[in-house]
Amino acid sequence: MLTNRILVLCAWAGPATVVVAMIGWLIAGVLPVPLGSESSVEAVVSFYSHDTRVIAGLVISTIGVSLVFPLIAVIAVYMVRMEGRTPILAFLQLITGAATGVCLLLPLLLMTTIAFRPDRSPELTMTLNDIAWLLFITPIAPFMIQNVAIGVAILNDKRQTLPRWVGYVNFWIAFSFIPDPLAFFFHSGPFAWRGIFIFWLALTTYSVFLVVMGLTLRKAIRESADPDVSAVAAAAA
Amino acid sequence: MTHPQVRVDPDLPEFLWDSDGADAAPPPARRPAKARDGHIPGEAGLWIFILGDMTLFAAILIAFLWERRSDPVVFEQSAHQLIQPIGAVNTLVLLLSSYLVVCAIFAHRGGRYPQARRLVAGAVSCAAVFAGLKAFEYYSAISSGHTPSGHMQGSGTFFTFYFVLTGLHLLHVIVGTALLLVWQAMLKRRRSWTGSQKVAEGIASYWHMVDLLWVAIFTLVYLVSAE
Numbered sequence: 001m002l003t004n005r006i007l008v009l010c011a012w013a014g015p016a017t018v019v020v021a022m023i024g025w026l027i028a029g030v031l032p033v034p035l036g037s038e039s040s041v042e043a044v045v046s047f048y049s050h051d052t053r054v055i056a057g058l059v060i061s062t063i064g065v066s067l068v069f070p071l072i073a074v075i076a077v078y079m080v081r082m083e084g085r086t087p088i089l090a091f092l093q094l095i096t097g098a099a100t101g102v103c104l105l106l107p108l109l110l111m112t113t114i115a116f117r118p119d120r121s122p123e124l125t126m127t128l129n130d131i132a133w134l135l136f137i138t139p140i141a142p143f144m145i146q147n148v149a150i151g152v153a154i155l156n157d158k159r160q161t162l163p164r165w166v167g168y169v170n171f172w173i174a175f176s177f178i179p180d181p182l183a184f185f186f187h188s189g190p191f192a193w194r195g196i197f198i199f200w201l202a203l204t205t206y207s208v209f210l211v212v213m214g215l216t217l218r219k220a221i222r223e224s225a226d227p228d229v230s231a232v233a234a235a236a237a
Numbered sequence: 238m239t240h241p242q243v244r245v246d247p248d249l250p251e252f253l254w255d256s257d258g259a260d261a262a263p264p265p266a267r268r269p270a271k272a273r274d275g276h277i278p279g280e281a282g283l284w285i286f287i288l289g290d291m292t293l294f295a296a297i298l299i300a301f302l303w304e305r306r307s308d309p310v311v312f313e314q315s316a317h318q319l320i321q322p323i324g325a326v327n328t329l330v331l332l333l334s335s336y337l338v339v340c341a342i343f344a345h346r347g348g349r350y351p352q353a354r355r356l357v358a359g360a361v362s363c364a365a366v367f368a369g370l371k372a373f374e375y376y377s378a379i380s381s382g383h384t385p386s387g388h389m390q391g392s393g394t395f396f397t398f399y400f401v402l403t404g405l406h407l408l409h410v411i412v413g414t415a416l417l418l419v420w421q422a423m424l425k426r427r428r429s430w431t432g433s434q435k436v437a438e439g440i441a442s443y444w445h446m447v448d449l450l451w452v453a454i455f456t457l458v459y460l461v462s463a464e
Binding site: 163164165166167168169171172175176178179182186189190191196197201 | 280281282283285286289290293296297300394397401405408
């Protein structure tokens with residue numbers, strides 16, 4: 001069953017996104033302590049001056065973040081099964097999921113570009129770093145719409161293709177992103193972009209999303225594969 | 238689709254033809270409901286959302302108390318600038334709305350639809366009063382120079398937390414009101430209790446959470462900080 005193998009692979013891409021992106025960020029130095037809005041010009045310039053390591057780490061993280069696309073595809077396949085004839089929420093999930101992926105990729109590419117010419121004027125590096133981080137943290141609406149679309153589809157699904165708690169988890173994840181635009185208003189403290197209720201909360205709940213969706217879909221794929229196998233066996237006999 | 242009666246068209250992608258035909262193979266009872274000893278209001282999954290929500294609010298309140306430790310005098314002065322009577326009235330308004338929601342659950346369960354509709358409408362008006370008083374409170378705070386985008390020092394920290402906590406809570410009130418209106422529409426169509434228990438109980442649980450969160454915010458931001 002090649003199709004099933006591809007589906008399982010796409011589901012595993014969810015948890016893999018977390019692992020590969022984290023490895024990339026650890027190499028680049030984005031983790032464990034990222035640059036903050038209160039970081040000094042020297043700190044920002046010195047972060048990007050380790051150009052080879054930073055670029056290598058960020059390139060790995062762009063690959064990691066892109067692994068979300070297979071997960072979005074397999075979510076869409078299962079949402080189509082939930083919705084039947086008019087899979088509007090599945091399409092909504094595809095569009096917003098793709099937009100979220102791009103919104104995550106662009107700032108990482110921008111950070112890579114900053115490290116590309118680290119000897120430029122420090123003000124420029126500072127400005128580019130601000131743009132990269134604020135682009136990274138604040139465009140939450142596509143992802144929140146994606147979460148709500150997934151949640152509504154799961155709760156409306158009479159066949160319970162995915163367990164209902166996964167729908168509620170999606171609503172909670174959407175809620176956890178609401179504080180993020182506060183990053184525009186604060187330069188320090190828990191609501192600045194590096195703050196606990198912004199970067200750290202979003203990182204945690206986005207990881208929860210990737211792992212929960214990946215693992216529950218893998219289970220659903222395995223369960224729906226069994227009847228097919230028995231049907232094929234019955235047909236052969 | 239000129240021939241909707243033709244279910245299976247192998248030229249079309251799977252999802253365009255087998256909405257309720259071939260793919261209906263997994264029967265609805267694939268995840269059999271576990272035999273339960275106790276009754277969970279709404280459904281178990283809902284409580285992941287409610288407890289997750291409350292955890293996030295608790296984390297912000299803990300951060301608020303943490304910041305307060307470093308500057309209790311400024312926090313006390315700032316808390317005194319809030320209009321405490323409005324906060325107290327809003328607490329009573331939300332407690333009343335929770336009571337109305339409980340009565341509406343009983344009325345719905347007993348099949349007394351007109352009564353249940355009046356009770357839910359009462360809860361929605363309470364929410365409107367709450368939002369109106371909140372808007373007045375924001376207006377007076379902003380006109381005396383406290384904005385949500387203040388700096389994180391001194392009274393700025395206090396008002397940042399004040400606006401973030403009450404703003405997030407107000408968002409919950411708005412979502413809760415929308416859910417109450419959904420319930421109201423179900424009552425208008427006289428949906429039976431057996432068919433709507435999960436949804437009605439879920440909405441009521443959500444509303445009680447909104448109430449509980451406000452009690453915590455009122456206690457810590459308005460009262461404890463003013464001590």
